[in-house]
Amino acid sequence: MNPAGFLLDLLYPPKCPFCGRVLERGEESWCASCQENLPWTEPGQDKQVEGCSSCLSPLWYRDGVRSGMHRYKFGGGRGHAELFGTLMAQCLHDRWEAPVDLITWAPLHPKRKKERGYDQAELLARRVGELSGLPVSGTLEKTRATAVQSQAGEDEARAANVRGAYRVLRELDLTGRRVVLIDDVATSGATLSECAAALRRAGADSVVGLTFARAR
Numbered sequence: 001m002n003p004a005g006f007l008l009d010l011l012y013p014p015k016c017p018f019c020g021r022v023l024e025r026g027e028e029s030w031c032a033s034c035q036e037n038l039p040w041t042e043p044g045q046d047k048q049v050e051g052c053s054s055c056l057s058p059l060w061y062r063d064g065v066r067s068g069m070h071r072y073k074f075g076g077g078r079g080h081a082e083l084f085g086t087l088m089a090q091c092l093h094d095r096w097e098a099p100v101d102l103i104t105w106a107p108l109h110p111k112r113k114k115e116r117g118y119d120q121a122e123l124l125a126r127r128v129g130e131l132s133g134l135p136v137s138g139t140l141e142k143t144r145a146t147a148v149q150s151q152a153g154e155d156e157a158r159a160a161n162v163r164g165a166y167r168v169l170r171e172l173d174l175t176g177r178r179v180v181l182i183d184d185v186a187t188s189g190a191t192l193s194e195c196a197a198a199l200r201r202a203g204a205d206s207v208v209g210l211t212f213a214r215a216r
């Protein structure tokens with residue numbers, strides 16, 4: 001390790017993104033306990049989302065996964081995209097055999113992206129693209145700032161909150177394309193469903209969702 005890296009590790013010791021514990025020697029990216037105990041989904045437990053062929057997620061959205069996502073989105077932990085995206089790429093590789101042409105994501109509204117400094121779904125999409133070798137491209141835009149979906153309440157309210165809030169970028173033609181649509185968490189599925197509908201209107205042949213975690 002170079003001297004600067006050593007100093008940085010002393011000042012800011014790397015922590016497990018899920019439980020927040022300082023990593024021990026030999027632990028990389030996340031702690032051994034979380035590696036064993038995270039709530040992994042089984043292949044048959046993928047969420048059904050309207051407009052998507054399926055929605056794959058490696059993890060259930062609870063316990064450490066929930067806190068990890070919170071650190072990633074609200075705690076400035078943008079670096080967690082590397083590990084989270086790796087787990088998503090593995091899930092896609094293990095559970096999706098049909099051909100894919102393109103990876104895209106459900107974008108933040110530009111205002112929200114500016115506040116946060118990054119778009120969490122975009123960083124995940126870029127990491128999945130890097131590992132899978134599939135092209136990544138921004139195809140959607142959010143046309144109005146909606147209430148934060150995690151605060152929008154029941155499924156019905158969530159669906160109303162995002163209805164008509166996404167469209168594909170101007171004049172984009174996706175005819176015949178088979179798309180992987182990425183988001184951070186699938187709760188009601190309303191965001192994925194809206195985005196999938198917009199992609200299909202632009203000609204996409206199929207859309208499969210891929211999120212880091214899913215709610216029950």
Ligand SMILES: [Zn+2]
Pocket residue numbers: 016017018019020021030031032033034035
């Ligand atoms: Zn941990």
